[in-house]
Amino acid sequence: MTSHAVDELVVLQPSGNFIEGATCDELEHELSLLARQGRRVIVDLSRARVLTAHCLGLLARAQQLASANGGGVALCGADGPQRWLLDVTHLAGALPLFGSEGEAVAHLNAGRAVA
Numbered sequence: 381m382t383s384h385a386v387d388e389l390v391v392l393q394p395s396g397n398f399i400e401g402a403t404c405d406e407l408e409h410e411l412s413l414l415a416r417q418g419r420r421v422i423v424d425l426s427r428a429r430v431l432t433a434h435c436l437g438l439l440a441r442a443q444q445l446a447s448a449n450g451g452g453v454a455l456c457g458a459d460g461p462q463r464w465l466l467d468v469t470h471l472a473g474a475l476p477l478f479g480s481e482g483e484a485v486a487h488l489n490a491g492r493a494v495a
Contacts, residue, residue, distance in 0.1 A: 381406055386485050389420045395427035398435040407435065411442035411453070418449035420488040424481055426457030436471055443475050452476075452491060454484040 381394045381403075394407050407423075414421050423439065425431070443453040454476040458466065466472040478484040 381410070383410070386422075386481070387489060389422055389485060389488055390414055391422045391424055391481060393424040393427055397430040398428055399430060399432045400434050404432070404435050404438065408438045408442075411438060412445065415442045415445035415451060415453070416449060418446065418451040420451050420491075421446065421453045422481060422484045422488065423453065423455050424457045425455055425459070425462055428462070431462055431465060433469075436465065436469055440471055440474055452488055454478060454488055456481050456484040 381392060383390060383392050385391070392407065392410055394403065396403055398404055398407065411421065411423070421442070439453065439455070446453050455466075456478040457480070458477060463472070463477070466475065466477060476484070476487055478487060
Protein backbone atom coordinates (compact mmCIF):
# COMPACT_ATOMS: atom_id res chain seq x y z
CA MET A 381 0.00 0.00 0.00
CA THR A 382 1.25 3.45 -0.83
CA SER A 383 0.21 6.80 0.59
CA HIS A 384 0.71 10.46 -0.18
CA ALA A 385 -0.60 13.82 0.98
CA VAL A 386 -2.77 16.20 -1.01
CA ASP A 387 -3.38 19.49 0.78
CA GLU A 388 -4.21 18.33 4.33
CA LEU A 389 -5.64 15.01 3.17
CA VAL A 390 -4.05 11.57 3.15
CA VAL A 391 -4.51 9.35 0.11
CA LEU A 392 -4.11 5.62 0.70
CA GLN A 393 -3.71 3.43 -2.36
CA PRO A 394 -4.00 -0.25 -1.52
CA SER A 395 -3.06 -2.73 -4.22
CA GLY A 396 -3.80 -6.39 -4.81
CA ASN A 397 -6.44 -8.63 -3.32
CA PHE A 398 -8.04 -7.41 -0.12
CA ILE A 399 -9.14 -10.58 1.52
CA GLU A 400 -8.61 -11.18 5.22
CA GLY A 401 -4.99 -11.25 6.31
CA ALA A 402 -1.96 -9.00 6.16
CA THR A 403 -3.21 -6.72 3.38
CA CYS A 404 -6.49 -5.96 5.15
CA ASP A 405 -4.69 -5.65 8.49
CA GLU A 406 -2.35 -2.99 7.08
CA LEU A 407 -5.23 -0.99 5.63
CA GLU A 408 -7.22 -1.33 8.86
CA HIS A 409 -4.27 -0.15 10.96
CA GLU A 410 -3.62 2.92 8.78
CA LEU A 411 -7.29 3.86 8.49
CA SER A 412 -7.93 3.44 12.22
CA LEU A 413 -4.94 5.58 13.13
CA LEU A 414 -5.92 8.37 10.73
CA ALA A 415 -9.62 8.19 11.65
CA ARG A 416 -8.88 8.48 15.39
CA GLN A 417 -6.87 11.61 14.58
CA GLY A 418 -9.87 13.08 12.74
CA ARG A 419 -8.00 13.17 9.44
CA ARG A 420 -9.60 13.38 6.03
CA VAL A 421 -8.66 10.27 4.07
CA ILE A 422 -9.16 9.15 0.49
CA VAL A 423 -8.90 5.45 -0.27
CA ASP A 424 -8.01 5.04 -3.95
CA LEU A 425 -9.24 1.62 -5.05
CA SER A 426 -7.85 1.79 -8.59
CA ARG A 427 -5.11 -0.78 -7.84
CA ALA A 428 -7.19 -3.01 -5.54
CA ARG A 429 -8.51 -6.09 -7.29
CA VAL A 430 -10.69 -7.99 -4.82
CA LEU A 431 -12.58 -6.52 -1.87
CA THR A 432 -14.23 -8.74 0.72
CA ALA A 433 -17.01 -8.02 3.19
CA HIS A 434 -14.32 -7.70 5.87
CA CYS A 435 -12.60 -4.89 3.95
CA LEU A 436 -15.90 -3.16 3.25
CA GLY A 437 -16.67 -3.29 6.96
CA LEU A 438 -13.38 -1.72 7.92
CA LEU A 439 -13.95 1.09 5.40
CA ALA A 440 -17.38 1.76 6.93
CA ARG A 441 -15.99 1.69 10.49
CA ALA A 442 -13.20 4.08 9.50
CA GLN A 443 -15.77 6.50 8.06
CA GLN A 444 -17.80 6.41 11.29
CA LEU A 445 -14.72 6.92 13.46
CA ALA A 446 -13.31 9.69 11.28
CA SER A 447 -16.65 11.52 11.19
CA ALA A 448 -16.97 11.28 14.98
CA ASN A 449 -13.55 12.91 15.27
CA GLY A 450 -14.11 15.69 12.73
CA GLY A 451 -12.61 13.93 9.71
CA GLY A 452 -13.95 11.83 6.89
CA VAL A 453 -13.26 9.03 4.45
CA ALA A 454 -14.00 9.04 0.72
CA LEU A 455 -13.35 6.44 -1.94
CA CYS A 456 -12.20 6.87 -5.53
CA GLY A 457 -11.07 4.72 -8.42
CA ALA A 458 -13.53 1.86 -7.86
CA ASP A 459 -14.09 -0.34 -10.89
CA GLY A 460 -17.43 -1.80 -12.00
CA PRO A 461 -17.51 -4.84 -9.68
CA GLN A 462 -16.33 -2.75 -6.71
CA ARG A 463 -19.01 -0.12 -7.38
CA TRP A 464 -21.61 -2.87 -7.67
CA LEU A 465 -20.52 -4.37 -4.34
CA LEU A 466 -20.67 -0.96 -2.64
CA ASP A 467 -24.16 -0.44 -4.09
CA VAL A 468 -25.62 -3.81 -3.08
CA THR A 469 -24.21 -3.51 0.45
CA HIS A 470 -25.63 0.04 0.67
CA LEU A 471 -22.17 1.37 1.54
CA ALA A 472 -22.18 3.67 -1.49
CA GLY A 473 -24.54 5.89 0.50
CA ALA A 474 -22.38 5.83 3.62
CA LEU A 475 -19.00 6.21 1.93
CA PRO A 476 -18.70 9.02 -0.61
CA LEU A 477 -17.53 7.46 -3.89
CA PHE A 478 -15.86 9.40 -6.70
CA GLY A 479 -14.43 8.57 -10.10
CA SER A 480 -11.16 10.38 -9.51
CA GLU A 481 -8.85 11.46 -6.71
CA GLY A 482 -9.41 15.10 -7.69
CA GLU A 483 -13.17 14.79 -7.21
CA ALA A 484 -12.67 13.17 -3.80
CA VAL A 485 -10.21 15.91 -2.77
CA ALA A 486 -12.70 18.61 -3.81
CA HIS A 487 -15.49 16.91 -1.84
CA LEU A 488 -13.48 16.53 1.37
CA ASN A 489 -12.05 20.05 1.10
CA ALA A 490 -15.55 21.48 0.54
CA GLY A 491 -16.79 19.66 3.63
CA ARG A 492 -13.94 21.11 5.65
CA ALA A 493 -14.75 24.66 4.53
CA VAL A 494 -18.34 24.27 5.76
CA ALA A 495 -17.39 22.78 9.12
